[in-house]
Amino acid sequence: MSDLSRRDFLKGLAVGGTVGYFAMAGVSSTVMKNTFIPPAKVGTEDIGECKSVSVKVISETSWFNNPLLLEDIKKAGGLLVNQYEIPWTNTGVEEGWKGDNAGGYATLIEVEQLDGSKRKFLLDTGWNVDWTDECFKREGLDKMLANGEIEFLIISHEHFDHYWGIESTLKHRPDIPIIVPKGFYPEGFELLKGAEFPKCHLSNKVPHTGPLEVRESGKVHKIMPGVASITFDVPIITRVFGEEVLVFNVKDKGIGIVTGCCHMGIISLMEHVKSTLKGGDKIYAVQGGLHISPFEDWDPQYDDLVLALHHYGIERLGCNHCTGYITAEKMVAANLPVIKGTAQFKSKRDIYLGNGDSMTF
Numbered sequence: 001m002s003d004l005s006r007r008d009f010l011k012g013l014a015v016g017g018t019v020g021y022f023a024m025a026g027v028s029s030t031v032m033k034n035t036f037i038p039p040a041k042v043g044t045e046d047i048g049e050c051k052s053v054s055v056k057v058i059s060e061t062s063w064f065n066n067p068l069l070l071e072d073i074k075k076a077g078g079l080l081v082n083q084y085e086i087p088w089t090n091t092g093v094e095e096g097w098k099g100d101n102a103g104g105y106a107t108l109i110e111v112e113q114l115d116g117s118k119r120k121f122l123l124d125t126g127w128n129v130d131w132t133d134e135c136f137k138r139e140g141l142d143k144m145l146a147n148g149e150i151e152f153l154i155i156s157h158e159h160f161d162h163y164w165g166i167e168s169t170l171k172h173r174p175d176i177p178i179i180v181p182k183g184f185y186p187e188g189f190e191l192l193k194g195a196e197f198p199k200c201h202l203s204n205k206v207p208h209t210g211p212l213e214v215r216e217s218g219k220v221h222k223i224m225p226g227v228a229s230i231t232f233d234v235p236i237i238t239r240v241f242g243e244e245v246l247v248f249n250v251k252d253k254g255i256g257i258v259t260g261c262c263h264m265g266i267i268s269l270m271e272h273v274k275s276t277l278k279g280g281d282k283i284y285a286v287q288g289g290l291h292i293s294p295f296e297d298w299d300p301q302y303d304d305l306v307l308a309l310h311h312y313g314i315e316r317l318g319c320n321h322c323t324g325y326i327t328a329e330k331m332v333a334a335n336l337p338v339i340k341g342t343a344q345f346k347s348k349r350d351i352y353l354g355n356g357d358s359m360t361f
C-alpha cells in the first residue's frame with residue numbers, strides 16, 4: 001500500500017470509527033453521513049432555461065408480442081447477434097399490426113421558450129413503416145413534417161424499434177436535419193441513404209438529403225436554450241452501440257430527462273446528469289423507456305433500483321415502453337409519481353403513458 005493510500009485508508013477507518021461511536025451514542029446515520037461524507041458534486045454545465053416542455057407519445061409499442069420477439073432473437077443466436085441479421089417475424093401475428101410483430105417508438109417534443117415561442121422536434125421514428133405512418137397520421141405529424149414545423153429528428157440509438165421506421169419521416173420531409181449518436185454501424189448509414197435488408201425485412205425507399213450530425217459521446221450538446229443532449233458510449237443488445245438522451249432545464253422547476261430506451265441505466269444516467277449539469281441536483285421530471293424489465297422478468301435487485309429513484313426527488317415520472325409493466329406496478333406501490341395513461345391505440349395498459357398520451361413539465 002502506498003503512503004497516500006495508507007493515509008486515506010487510515011483516515012477512512014477513523015471516520016468509520018467515529019461514525020460507529022456516534023451511532024452507538026444514538027446519533028442517526030443520516031446526521032453522520034451529512035457531517036462526514038461530503039455531498040456529491042453538482043455539475044456546472046449551463047444549458048440555459050426554457051419555460052416548459054410537452055412530450056407526446058406517438059408510439060411506445062415497439063413490438064406487439066413480447067415472447068415472439070424474444071423467440072426471434074433466441075432463434076437467430078441470442079442477444080449479441082447483429083439486429084440486421086435477425087429474421088424478425090412480420091406475418092401471422094394476431095395481436096400485431098396487420099400481422100406484423102413490429103411496431104416502433106417515437107416521441108414528439110415541444111419546447112416553450114422563455115419568450116413564449118414554441119419549437120418542435122422528433123425523438124425516434126418507429127420500426128414498422130406502416131404502423132409508424134398510421135401513428136404519424138393520427139397525431140398530425142405527417143403535416144407537421146411536410147410544412148417544416150418539426151425542426152429536426154434526433155435518434156436516441158440505432159435499435160430496430162427506434163430507427164428502422166426512418167422512411168415514415170423521410171417520405172414527408174427527405175431533407176430534415178438528423179442527429180444520431182456516435183456508434184452507428186455502416187448498415188444504419190446505408191439505410192439512411194436508401195437501402196434494403198431483406199433478411200430482417202427492412203428497407204427505406206426515400207434517401208435522406210438533408211444534414212446529418214453524428215454526436216460525440218461524453219459531451220453536453222446544446223440544442224436551444226434549456227435543451228441539450230448527452231451521448232453515452234454504451235454497448236447494447238443486438239449489436240448496437242451508443243445512446244443519446246435529451247435533457248431540459250425548465251425555469252422554476254428543474255431538470256427534465258427524456259430517454260429512448262435508457263440502456264445506460266436510469267441510476268447511472270441520473271448520476272451523470274446530476275454531476276454534469278448546472279441545477280442537476282433537482283431532477284424534476286423523467287420521461288421515456290427506462291429499460292428496467294422490458295421482458296417482464298422481475299429480479300429482486302430491481303426492487304432496490306425502484307426504491308433508489310426516491311433519492312432524486314422526481315416529481316413527474318412518465319415512463320413506458322421498455323420500463324415494463326411489473327416495474328410500473330412496483331413504482332406505483334413505492335409511491336413514485338408515475339403518470340397514468342389511457343391505454344389507447346394498442347397500448348395495453350393505463351398504468352403508464354401510452355400511445356397518444358402526453359405529459360408536460
Ligand SMILES: [Fe+2]
Pocket residue numbers: 157159261263
Ligand atoms: Fe433499445
Ligand SMILES: [Fe+2]
Pocket residue numbers: 062105159161162260261289321322
Ligand atoms: Fe426500445
